[in-house]
Amino acid sequence: MKLRKNVAVSEVGLIFNPVTGESFSVNPIGVEILELIREEKDQNQIMQVLLEKYSTDQATLENDYADFIDILNHHHLIEIHEETKD
């Protein structure tokens, strides 16, 4: 999984898709996840970073993470490759 080419994410959480012209805002944790995706970390690595940093349990985090990825995918902000789907 990776961020689509040229998708811009600002430090304060504004995402701009230059192909569609759409803008979205995400909270600081969203920015953190997007940064980890940009670094090409897989789901396990991302979950590990977040579990260490925030007081939450694995099941809740997995659900929230899956929702977030679904939304990113729905808006064509990320590319998910089947063979490396994580």
Add this chain to the structure above:
Amino acid sequence: MKKRKINIGVTGLNAIDSPGPGVSVIRALREAVSFDVRIIGLSYESLEPGIYMHDLVDRTYSIPYPAGGADLLMARLEYIHEKEKLDVIIPNFDAELYPLIKLEPKLKALGIHMFLPTLTQFEERQKVNLNDFGKKYNISVPKSKVIYDLNTVHSLPSEFSFPMIVKGKFYDASIAYSIEQVKTFFNKISAKWGLPIIIQEFIHGAEFNVTGLGDGNGNTIAAVPMRKQYITDKGKAWGGISISDEKMLDMTRKFLRNTKWRGGFELELMKNKDGELYLLEINPRLPAWIYLSVGVGQNIPEALVNMAMGETVTPFVTYDVGKMFIRYAWDMIVDREEFEQISMYGEL
């Protein structure tokens, strides 16, 4: 080095809620790096705001409506030319293109240059011809049907599903969700703009526009795609952002290559949820948001003037993505004498 000065006549000074492109075109021309300008406004109504923008427009002359015929227009332009020595005219309304295309050789003989589509290009892209245009140039367009008679409306549901778009031949479009609404819009639009009425398939999706410039030989001189971000109740973009959609640019290049379009244009596009692009309309002139093209690094009005003057223009290849335009309304204070001057004497 002193730049040459070009006298340019510009129409479309109606910077209102459904704005003409004139004021934006003039702002672009004032920022041209290859020439200086004297701007001659050409107006139809005394309350067109551009007439009173003296920092943009040096002098304005009223001109007759296109419906008055080409001869009347020619006589007025000859008078204006005598006084102002016009080098170029940039028309900014669809309706004035027809007489001006006809007058192009006569105006050229006087030394007035334009850079307009040919009559065939102008006619082919008319809304009533969109189906044929799509077939001829292999460009996806929404299915449409031209109707002249209210009685034929009842057969539409066998060909189109609701909602469907009811369009006037020049302006206006409404979304109809029932036969009753189709009838209402048919009557309303035909009363204002005449027949025929165009019924068009409704494409669900996001609206985009591309403005640009074709050299008349199939080459793209400029192209800037934009997503409408803020749309008025008249469907006009009040805010937009430049984007980098390769599919859109490909469609634009294909349009220019296949039609050999000459002059400025605006493509109105719709992208459905599957990412398929449909060409809804081709406006045969620069759009009101043309100043965004200057903001992103392609001064299209400047390039158009240089092409009209017969110069070779290097095609633009890049532009800034993610630049926005946000339109605003501005109240000017105008002395009654100025209004009187343009109303009574047709000059200001």
